[in-house]
Amino acid sequence: MKDIFNINRFGSLLKKELSERLPIMLKIAVILSISLIGFWLTYIIFKTDPQVSSHGRTVFLLLVTYFTAVMAPFNLYKGFNHPKKGIDYISLPASVQEKFLSMLIISLIAMPLIVLTSVLMTDTAIAMINPSVFKGFIFSDNSFINSSTTSFADMIILPLFCMLGNLLFRGNKVVKTFLSIAGTYIVFILIVAFLFLYAFKDQMTEIQGLQLQIKLSVENxxxxYRNEVFEGYPAIKITIAVLAVLYNIGFPVGALAGAYYRMKTIQY
Structure with missing residues (x-):
């Protein structure tokens, strides 16, 4: 393709891919909605509590939506790098940039959005039919959302790594991808632990001597970095800043760049 990106050609590609993958997306959305209906019916029969809290329903909705985003590349594009099936996709009249953006939109936006809408509509319908069990709108209790410390990076890292793994591996994609992700996280956690438990052992002992509670985890x-406790320890503060940038920017950007590079250089 001479043009790196053509909006009309991209629109045609996106429309084509959506129409081809819509049945799969709707099938998954229906299955998850039916699972919620099944839970409702089971709860009516065996219920021990008077109501299903909106908090619990919100957690379920967000979890299934996130799980959908994580598994979307494997469900929708599992044949992309197949020695035979992948040739049909790679020969489509569109540039790599257009194909990559289309895959990104369908996997990480369209698919989760369809599932979110389907499960939300199902929950609302049940709440209207049986308000004594499903009381109120699903987001009427937003304490879970307000109390959540999940960052944007936390939400997109895993789906982007799964997108990379789907393009990178040809067989046993899910297993290999999650093993690779686990290995990456373990190495990163070990680096963080080494720095704070050994490299900055004396400084951390001094901070603990001030009887200050410091919660050390990858997510926070x-x-x-914003904690005033480390103002007097520039080396620790700089290290935390580097680790935070690596986790919040390096991981998602690296996964995204890796997926794009893999799509661009894939060999059949």
């Missing part, structure tokens, strides 16, 4: 690196 940004909060740690």
């Amino acid at each position: 690196l940004t909060e740690l």
Whole structure:
């Protein structure tokens, strides 16, 4: 393709891919909605509590939506790098940039959005039919959302790594991808642990001597950087900043760039 990106050609590609994958997306959305209906019916028969809290329903909705985003590349594009099936996709009249953006939109936006809408509509319908069990709108209790410390990076890292794994591996994609993700996280956690438990052992002992409670975890690196406790320890503060940038920017951007590079250089 001479043009790197053509909006009309991209629109045609996106429309084509959506129409081809819509049955799969709707099938998954229906299955998850039916599972909610099944839970409702089971609860009516065996219920021990008077109501299903909106908090619990919100957690279920967000979890299934996130799980859908994580598994979407495997469900929708599992044949992309297949020695035979992949040739049909790679020969489509569109540039790599257009194909990659289309895959990104369908996997990480369209698919989760369809599932979110389907499950939300099902929950609302049940709440209207049986308000004594499903009381109120699903987001009427937003304490879970308000109390959640999940960052944007936490939400997109896993789906992007799964997108990369789907393009990178040809067989046993899910297993290999999750093993690779686990290995990456373990190495990163070991680096963080080494730095704070050994490299900065004396400084951390001094901080603990001040009887200050410091929660050290990968997810709260940004909060740690803003903590005034480390103002007197520039080396620790710089290290936390580097780790936070690596986790919040390096991981998602690296996964995205890796997926794009793999699509661009894939060989059949």
